[in-house]
Amino acid sequence: MKTVRLTAAQALIGFLANQYVERDGVEHRFFGGCFGIFGHGNLAGIGEALFEAPELMTYYQARNEQAMVHAAAGYARMRNRLGALVCTTSIGPGATNMVTGAALATVNRLPVLLLPGDVFASRRPDPVLQQLEAPWQGDVSVNDSFRPVSRYFDRIWRPEQVLQAALQAMRVLTNQAETGAVTLAFPQDVQAEALDVPEAFLDKRVWRIPRPLPDLEPLTEAAARIRASRGPLIVAGGGVIYSEATDALRYFVDLTGVPVAETQAGKGSLPYDHPSALGAIGVTGTFAANRIAGEADLVIGIGTRWSDFTTASKTAFKNPDVRFININIADFDAAKHAGFRLVGDARATLERLAELLEGYSVADAHREEAARLNQEWDAEVDRLYALGHEPLPAQSEVIGAVNSASGPTDVVVCAAGSMPGDLHKLWRTQDPKGYHVEYGYSCMGYEIAGGLGVKMAAPERDVYVLVGDGSYLMLSSEIVTSIQEGLKLTIVLVDNHGFNSIGDLSRSLGLDGFGTQYRYRRDGSLGRDSDTSPAPLLPVDLAANAESLGALVIRCRTIDELRAGLDQAKKEAGTVVLAIEVDRYADVPSYESWWDVPIAEVAATDAVRAARAEYESARAAERHHL
């Protein structure tokens, strides 16, 4: 066996650079580069390997470790999980800054490879700078906090272990049912230690992404159940898009007339103007989808993990006889709601089901009802896009302006606050990759960093990041990276002086917006929504902040100015931030839906008691699907 003498870090980078995936005969290099922030825990190991062989892997400098994992998640999602980024950090705080990003990737089932530095395996200089010492246990480090948020975790205690660890990492990253954050904690001394690496380890390796099919028997049974249904509904989740099953879905829908509702990750599965498209479902759903869901006797979930936002906390499916068929690559998700399991690839399964349903169609009335609801919903979107709200515009008008300024293949990115719900309802999506709202973890701060990852994966597309002032304040640092790399983002910063979403929730729970506005403390209080003469707003100028990071900033006071600004932004080569203030109270309503947020059972406040009474009666509709 021929070997080559390399450090463990050099071996790992050499290996990663030569990993490929192949699906449907198309081959791609798996890793698009390595994000990192260097410190003593990774500079001499991974840092040296990247320094010495830049042709193997491009190094991207991040500003914040959490943000770089978000960028990696955005990248992986945009690549339909057929591509990923590596993230390297020092030990201690640099490493644990990635834990939130790891959770986000794992919750959203997106592949990211994390290489946090770790304390000395030899333990010679213990405690090294930034080392956590646990008096009760000798073999832990802060990196153990990655275990619950990783789909695979290993610590490379000895250089030879890198061979097995690397192969296992690739197995999980490329497995469509298992993928998520993969963490290889890498002690700083081991990174720099040499080993004799078998040359075969560094050879090109292609990981085939299969399209497994369920057995014929359950497929036939599922087809029979669909034929017997009086009012079926498809709920399209992220799996439809990752599997590139949108054409197969459209064929299936045109053939059978089964209408389609979409989850956040599944939005874009059908173009918004398809007559069978009911749009968003659940808590942030349209009346179109929620009405049909309420009546459906058979729900076909495709690539969805059935979060509470999709099921409206298990109140969306009201038909007492409703049953589920779940098409999912992951058995875990297919089994939810006591569903009839079709474990397999979404595209392959839909194509096979369509064959088995040859000649079948839902009743004309069912098809027509969906088409009518699609039209009625579109009229509601028109209304909300053009409210003419004054003196400050409504957020729905901002969304309308961005939607009409963007092209069909541009991408909108968002994650937390009141915008994801509004976008889910209102965004007119024309392309399967045009809608990118991270709502598995709904992590404030994902927006700009995730948008950067999207742009890295699809530089040919324009990327519109919609970000609230709260999220912006939490994590906007990757504006700098976007400028450094010439990766243009068009960022629309929607300012309502605090947390509108949680303010809205607060009012609905009887809490009067407590703790959700950015105002000075006065008489011991940070202000309430019912204050008639509130304390002044904090003098935060986020537009100036964006300017100071190097972005071109356009301040917009009206929707007309925003439209003009968006036109100007198209002509710019670099990152643009359009800052606009909106009315905190001009919300998009919710449509025939409910979300379970528990309210205090005993309280001194009348409004809380009233909200509790309402909550108890609403909760009565919550059901188990068994």
Ligand SMILES: Cc1ncc(C[n+]2csc(CCOP(=O)(O)OP(=O)(O)O)c2C)c(N)n1
């Ligand atoms: C990291 C993180 N912390 C807290 C939350 C809870 N949360 C959800 S939305 C929100 C407020 C977001 O404020 P902003 O970005 O201004 O959007 P707005 O609600 O005003 O639309 C908070 C605190 C979260 N989703 N993520």
Ligand SMILES: [Mg+2]
């Ligand atoms: Mg806000």
